[in-house]
Amino acid sequence: MVDAAQIEARSIGKKYGNFSALRDVSLTISQGEFLSLLGPSGSGKTTFLTLLGGYDASTSGQFLFEGQDMTKWPAKQRGFGMVFQGFALFPHLTVAENIAFPLKVQKRSKAAIADRVAQMVTMVGLSGHEDKKPRALSGGQQQRVALARALAYEPKVLLLDEPFSALDKNLRGQMQEELRRLHRDLGTTFVFVTHDQEEALALSTRIAIFNHGELQQIDTPDAVYERPSNRFTAEFLGDINILSVDESDNGIAGTPLDLPINAASFRHVAIRPEHMRLAGAGDAIQLPATVRDRVYLGATSRLLLETQAGEELMLYHDNRTSLPVPDPGTQLHVTWAKQDSFAL
Amino acid sequence: MRPTLFLISPLLLFLGCSYLLPFLGIMQLSFTDPSPGLAQYQQVLSDPLTLSVIWRTVRLCLIVTVVSVSCAYVITLLWVRGRPMVRLLTELCIMIPFWISVLSRAFGWLAMLSNRGLLNTWLKDMGLIDSAIQMTRNEFAVVVGMSHYLIPFAVFPLATAMRNVDERVLTAADGMGASRLRVFWQVFVPMTASGVMGAFLLVFVFSIGFYVTPALLGGGQSVLIAELIYLWIFQIPQWGVAAAMSVVLMIAVGGILYLLMRRYGEIAQ
Structure with a gap:
C-alpha cells in the first residue's frame, strides 16, 4: 500500500x-x-x-x-x-x-x-x-x-x-x-x-x-x-481467550508451556476459541482446565472453562468427533498449535 | 357508546352549547328577522357598501397575512437558527408584545403613527418633512397594527417547522457545492413549506374577525366586516341583516380555508 x-x-x-x-x-x-x-x-x-x-x-x-x-x-x-x-x-x-x-x-x-x-x-x-x-x-x-x-x-x-x-x-x-x-x-x-x-x-x-x-x-x-x-x-474483533503468562517460567498458571513469546516483554498470550481444542495424548501444549459450562449449538458445543489460575477460557468442541462432550466439573487439558497463539 | 366518544363528550357538549347553538340562533335570525325569507341576504349581497367592505376585508386580510408571515419567517429564522444572544433578544421581541393586550398595542401604534405622534414629530424635528405625513386613519395603519399583533401567531407554526428540518440535509446540500442562497431557497424554504401554510391559515382566519385594531387605527376610514356587523347590531340596529352578514362571512372564510387546505394537502404530500 x-x-x-x-x-x-x-x-x-x-x-x-x-x-x-x-x-x-x-x-x-x-x-x-x-x-x-x-x-x-x-x-x-x-x-x-x-x-x-x-x-x-x-x-x-x-x-x-x-x-x-x-x-x-x-x-x-x-x-x-x-x-x-x-x-x-x-x-x-x-x-x-x-x-x-x-x-x-x-x-x-x-x-x-x-x-x-x-x-x-x-x-x-x-x-x-x-x-x-x-x-x-x-x-x-x-x-x-x-x-x-x-x-x-x-x-x-x-x-x-x-x-x-x-x-x-x-x-x-x-x-x-x-x-x-x-x-x-x-x-x-x-x-x-x-x-x-x-x-x-x-x-x-x-x-x-x-x-x-x-x-x-x-x-x-x-x-x-x-x-x-x-x-x-483483539477483544473487539470476535471472541478471544487471553491468558496471563507466568513471569518465572514462561508458562501459564504454573504449567510450563512452549509459548511463542518471551514473558519478560509480554504479559499475555491470546488464542482464538476456534484455534483451541481438547488435548490428546500426543499434543505438545497441555494446559489443565476445568469445565464450567457447556452450550449445545448443533454442529458444535461451546465449552466454558477455567484455568487453575481462575482465568476463563472458551472453545468450540466439534460434536461430530467421537469424543464425548465433557460434563461441567470435568478436569481436562486444552491445546492449540503454537503458531495460532500470539503475544499481547 | 364507544369509550372515545364518551371521554370527549364533555368537550362536545361544551362546544355544542357555547358555539353551535348560538350559531344556529344566528342562522335562524338571519332568515326570520324582521320577516321570514331571504330579504336579509338579498340586502347584504346587493348593498354596494357591504360588498365593498367584504372585498376590502378579504383584500386587507390577505395583505396582512402575507406581511405577517413574511416578517415572522425572518424573525423565526433568527429565533431558531441565530446565535444564543440573537435568540434571546428575538425571543423577547416575540413574547413581550404577545403578552400585551390588543387594545394597548393599538393605542401604542396611534401614539407612534398619528399626526402629532412620535414618528411625525421626530421627522419634523429632524427637518426631513414640513407637515405631518398621514399615517393613521387609513389602510396602512390597519395593516401595520394587525400585522404587528399577528406576527407571534405566525412564529409558532414556523418555529415548529424550522426545528424539524434535519440539519444533515442542509449539510448534505452544502457539501454538494450548493451556495447558501440555493440551500436556503431550494432546500430550507421548501422543507418549511408546511409551517408557512399553517402560519398562513392561522393568521388569515384570525385576521378576518379583527375588530379593535382596524376600528382604532382605521379611524372609520377603512371599515372591516367585523366593524360593519357591529354597526348593524348597535347603531342601526337590524339584527337580521347583521346575522346574514355573519353567515356570509362564515361561508366565505370556510370556502377560502377549504381551497387553501386542498392546496396545503398537495404541498404536504
Missing part, C-alpha cells in the same frame, strides 16, 4: 473544549481502497469521517489529497460524495430530483443531467421509482437514492457514515453485496464508518480500528483479526 496514497492524514486531532474526540490519527488511503473505520460508539470514527469530508475543521494535524494540502478546504471544495447516517435525502424532491441536485449545482446541461440520472437510477436498481418522494420509499430504497445521489457527480472518494444502521438484517446483507459490487465496478475509494465488526470484515480491503479517539490498528481484515496489535483490537 505504499503506492499512490490518495489521501493522507497526518496527526489529525479534534478537541471540543477540553474533550479530545480524536488524538493524533495518522493514516493513508490508497486510490480505489475500501477502508472501514471501525470502533464502538464514541471512539472517534465518525468524527474522523466528518473531518475527512471537510464538514468540520480539525484542531490539529494535516490532510493531504493527492499530495495537496486540503486541511483548510471546505466540504464543497473537497468534492467527496457522502452518504449520511439517516440518508439526509431532500424530502420535498423526487428520487430523480434528489439525484439531479448535485448535477444542477454543477450547472450541467439538462440533457446531460437527465442522462446521468437515468444511468444512476438503473445502477442502483430504482427504475420505476423516479417520481416518488423519499417518504414513499422503503429504507433500502432510500439508501439506494442516497448512494446514487452521492455517486452521481463521480466523486473520487465516497464517504459513508453507518449507512446500514437503519436497515434490518436481511436487507443489510443485500445492501452490503450491492455496495461491494458498486465498489468493484466504479473503482472509487470508499471510506466507510461502522460499528459492526462483521460488516467491516466482510466489506473492506483494510480496517482502521478506533477506540477512545485513537487509531488502534489499521490493516487488512485477516491481519487485524489474526494479528491484533493490542488487547483492545
Whole structure:
C-alpha cells in the first residue's frame, strides 16, 4: 500500500473544549481502497469521517489529497460524495430530483443531467421509482437514492457514515453485496464508518480500528483479526481467550508451556476459541482446565472453562468427533498449535 | 357508546352549547328577522357598501397575512437558527408584545403613527418633512397594527417547522457545492413549506374577525366586516341583516380555508 496514497492524514486531532474526540490519527488511503473505520460508539470514527469530508475543521494535524494540502478546504471544495447516517435525502424532491441536485449545482446541461440520472437510477436498481418522494420509499430504497445521489457527480472518494444502521438484517446483507459490487465496478475509494465488526470484515480491503479517539490498528481484515496489535483490537474483533503468562517460567498458571513469546516483554498470550481444542495424548501444549459450562449449538458445543489460575477460557468442541462432550466439573487439558497463539 | 366518544363528550357538549347553538340562533335570525325569507341576504349581497367592505376585508386580510408571515419567517429564522444572544433578544421581541393586550398595542401604534405622534414629530424635528405625513386613519395603519399583533401567531407554526428540518440535509446540500442562497431557497424554504401554510391559515382566519385594531387605527376610514356587523347590531340596529352578514362571512372564510387546505394537502404530500 505504499503506492499512490490518495489521501493522507497526518496527526489529525479534534478537541471540543477540553474533550479530545480524536488524538493524533495518522493514516493513508490508497486510490480505489475500501477502508472501514471501525470502533464502538464514541471512539472517534465518525468524527474522523466528518473531518475527512471537510464538514468540520480539525484542531490539529494535516490532510493531504493527492499530495495537496486540503486541511483548510471546505466540504464543497473537497468534492467527496457522502452518504449520511439517516440518508439526509431532500424530502420535498423526487428520487430523480434528489439525484439531479448535485448535477444542477454543477450547472450541467439538462440533457446531460437527465442522462446521468437515468444511468444512476438503473445502477442502483430504482427504475420505476423516479417520481416518488423519499417518504414513499422503503429504507433500502432510500439508501439506494442516497448512494446514487452521492455517486452521481463521480466523486473520487465516497464517504459513508453507518449507512446500514437503519436497515434490518436481511436487507443489510443485500445492501452490503450491492455496495461491494458498486465498489468493484466504479473503482472509487470508499471510506466507510461502522460499528459492526462483521460488516467491516466482510466489506473492506483494510480496517482502521478506533477506540477512545485513537487509531488502534489499521490493516487488512485477516491481519487485524489474526494479528491484533493490542488487547483492545483483539477483544473487539470476535471472541478471544487471553491468558496471563507466568513471569518465572514462561508458562501459564504454573504449567510450563512452549509459548511463542518471551514473558519478560509480554504479559499475555491470546488464542482464538476456534484455534483451541481438547488435548490428546500426543499434543505438545497441555494446559489443565476445568469445565464450567457447556452450550449445545448443533454442529458444535461451546465449552466454558477455567484455568487453575481462575482465568476463563472458551472453545468450540466439534460434536461430530467421537469424543464425548465433557460434563461441567470435568478436569481436562486444552491445546492449540503454537503458531495460532500470539503475544499481547 | 364507544369509550372515545364518551371521554370527549364533555368537550362536545361544551362546544355544542357555547358555539353551535348560538350559531344556529344566528342562522335562524338571519332568515326570520324582521320577516321570514331571504330579504336579509338579498340586502347584504346587493348593498354596494357591504360588498365593498367584504372585498376590502378579504383584500386587507390577505395583505396582512402575507406581511405577517413574511416578517415572522425572518424573525423565526433568527429565533431558531441565530446565535444564543440573537435568540434571546428575538425571543423577547416575540413574547413581550404577545403578552400585551390588543387594545394597548393599538393605542401604542396611534401614539407612534398619528399626526402629532412620535414618528411625525421626530421627522419634523429632524427637518426631513414640513407637515405631518398621514399615517393613521387609513389602510396602512390597519395593516401595520394587525400585522404587528399577528406576527407571534405566525412564529409558532414556523418555529415548529424550522426545528424539524434535519440539519444533515442542509449539510448534505452544502457539501454538494450548493451556495447558501440555493440551500436556503431550494432546500430550507421548501422543507418549511408546511409551517408557512399553517402560519398562513392561522393568521388569515384570525385576521378576518379583527375588530379593535382596524376600528382604532382605521379611524372609520377603512371599515372591516367585523366593524360593519357591529354597526348593524348597535347603531342601526337590524339584527337580521347583521346575522346574514355573519353567515356570509362564515361561508366565505370556510370556502377560502377549504381551497387553501386542498392546496396545503398537495404541498404536504
